[in-house]
Amino acid sequence: MTQAFDIVIVGAGMVGAALATGLGRSGFRVALVDRGSAPEFDPSLPPDIRVSALSAGSERYLNDLDVWPGMLAMRATPYARLAVWDETRHPLSNLLPRKVADVVFDASNLSARHLGHIVENRITQQALWNSAAALNSVSLFPDNAVSHLENGDHHAAVTLEDGTELECQLVVGADGAASGVRELAGIGVTKDQYQQQAMVISVRYQGPVEDITWQGFYPSGPRAFLPLHAAGNGESWASLVWYDSPEQLAHLKSLDNRALMAEIQNAFPPELPLLTHIEAKASFPIARQHAKTYVNNRVVLVGDAAHTINPLAGQGVNLGFQDAHCLQTVIREAKRAGCDLADPEWLTKYEQQRRPANRRMMMVMDVFYHLFSNRTPPLHLLRNLGLGAAKAMPFARNRVAKYAMGIDDELPPLIRQLAERLPGMKQL
Ligand SMILES: Cc1cc2nc3c(=O)[nH]c(=O)nc-3n(C[C@H](O)[C@H](O)[C@H](O)COP(=O)(O)OP(=O)(O)OC[C@H]3O[C@@H](n4cnc5c(N)ncnc54)[C@H](O)[C@@H]3O)c2cc1C
Structure with a gap:
């Protein structure tokens, strides 16, 4: 028909x-x-393993479609701060504070209540x-x-x-x-297939719902924390993302939850709250x-x-x-x-x-x-200089934050110029 x-x-x-x-x-x-x-x-079931950080721009669009209030009525977790830092060790690491150049994007610097929401797909x-x-x-x-x-x-x-x-x-x-x-x-x-894959792990941690999402960059890939809603009994849900080589992720997937928990506690930065439970895990190739x-x-x-x-x-x-x-x-x-x-x-x-x-x-x-x-010292220096500059220049930092929030279309010129020089960019 x-x-x-x-x-x-x-x-x-x-x-x-x-x-x-x-x-x-x-x-x-x-x-x-x-x-x-x-x-x-x-609502009685644990969170979906697939979650997304929805920007303020997406929130505005979904609001215009009149679906945002319904989403909030189900579950959505706002975050007011986003932190990134470099976790690569180098010969001078022991002489310096652990995070020389951590950058925190904060909604309050943008006169906004939040930077975005983490929502289950x-x-x-x-x-x-x-x-x-x-x-x-x-x-x-x-x-x-x-x-x-x-x-x-x-x-x-x-x-x-x-x-x-x-x-x-x-x-x-x-x-x-x-x-x-x-x-x-x-x-x-x-x-272009990246040499890393992503493993997403749904967990519960002790403590109230955090208002920060963070990402520590390791040479094998970033490790990230995305807060989700309260789980009751003083615990909250979160989603962890572990980027690493396919071989390392295959190893992690083969572990039972107790062994995986030990690996996470060993590998994630100390900012990770105290985990109490692993609910689910899944891995995704990235390209x-x-x-x-x-x-x-x-x-x-x-x-x-x-x-x-x-x-x-x-x-x-x-x-x-x-x-x-x-x-x-x-x-x-x-x-x-x-x-x-x-x-x-x-x-x-x-x-x-x-x-x-x-x-x-x-x-x-x-x-x-x-x-x-990349572990090579010049790049290590360059990225820490970059993060240090972002830390020292609130104007540039706020522009990056607005770009990530979907509020601003233009990137700071330095990032644009760096990007244009990357291999493979011309044919995109
Ligand atoms: C680990 C990971 C973390 C991510 N985190 C974020 C994040 O924090 N924020 C963010 O913005 N994005 C994130 N993303 C990306 C995001 O998930 C995708 O960009 C998004 O899901 C794309 O949505 P889509 O509707 O275009 O496609 P999809 O979500 O892939 O939906 C496609 C739909 O098409 C249907 N379909 C497929 N083939 C057919 C067919 N032949 N006939 C009929 N139906 C079909 C499928 O059933 C599906 O419902 C993440 C991705 C990964 C892998």
Whole structure:
């Protein structure tokens, strides 16, 4: 059976579901397809292993979509401070204070109440599915994947695995890093696998909910602490992220929880609160990937389908929300101008805005990755000088913080220049 829509969005992850909500609220007839079922939140269950640091910019966007209050009503943990420092040991380490150049970004210096929130992905996704499903203009097709795509001159059509055919003007690929839509549309990617992987560990610690998220940089990769909600009995939940070589992570994964706890206590910096329990662990390969084009005729890509970045500063979904926001604005304007929703002139505007912004964030992540995953003394000196300078210059530090919060688009010039010199950046 064929059904007609204005837009078919494949992938109802956080980005696809946000875009469906935004477009549905503007009156477009949207089909939202996902191979999974509706996410479910149960407050009595431990936190989702996948959590994201959502920036103030994402909060504003989700508020505009009217989903933010529902997310807060479920669970979200604000953080007011973000700290980073270098943990590499060198011959002079014993003569110097442990952290010569720790940098703390503080919301109070920006006249803000918080820098962002740590939110479980399941919560963001559920709030967005609920809001999309509540709109008459949005039809959900859960438990269904795409088997065929027609990307014609006059219309597009998507065939689902159960045989349903969805006809439309525009198909959006929001189906994540291994996007099937991207492949069916013949869009290639440039890809670089990092030598590190990320292990996420859900834990409980003794003490009230902390208002700080921190990251210590070791030559083998960063180790990070992200606070979550209270767990009762004077304990709180947190998410730890341990970046390291695939071999070291394979070793850690093979350990039982008692042995893993001992490894964490040995490897994490002393800032880690007293852990009482390990709930779950999972590891993720990390890669930098960029689609060669975001648009091919009647197909357009958003979120991880268009770009994946090193998650070390937790920016992936924040960029995806910026894509969704930009695309929904461009599509609305195309309609207002009486144009086809896949009009190349309008879709090019989307790519022209989003590609340089996404590329810029990829470059910043790579500056951090290359600078900190290196033991050579000149680089050690350079990064500590950099951190020291950030510490000494509140103006520069606040600009970096605003960039990470999604409030400011421009990076301080020094970081931009460093990034442009990195290998592989030219072809992105
Ligand atoms: C360890 C780690 C930590 C991270 N931390 C952060 C963080 O703190 N902050 C942050 O901003 N980002 C973070 N990220 C990145 C963030 O998780 C991603 O950028 C984000 O999930 C991308 O969202 P998306 O909706 O584009 O794609 P996805 O979340 O991948 O969603 C894709 C959706 O498409 C569906 N799908 C896939 N294929 C098909 C198909 N063929 N047919 C139908 N449906 C399909 C899937 O079921 C899924 O629901 C982190 C990533 C990692 C690995």
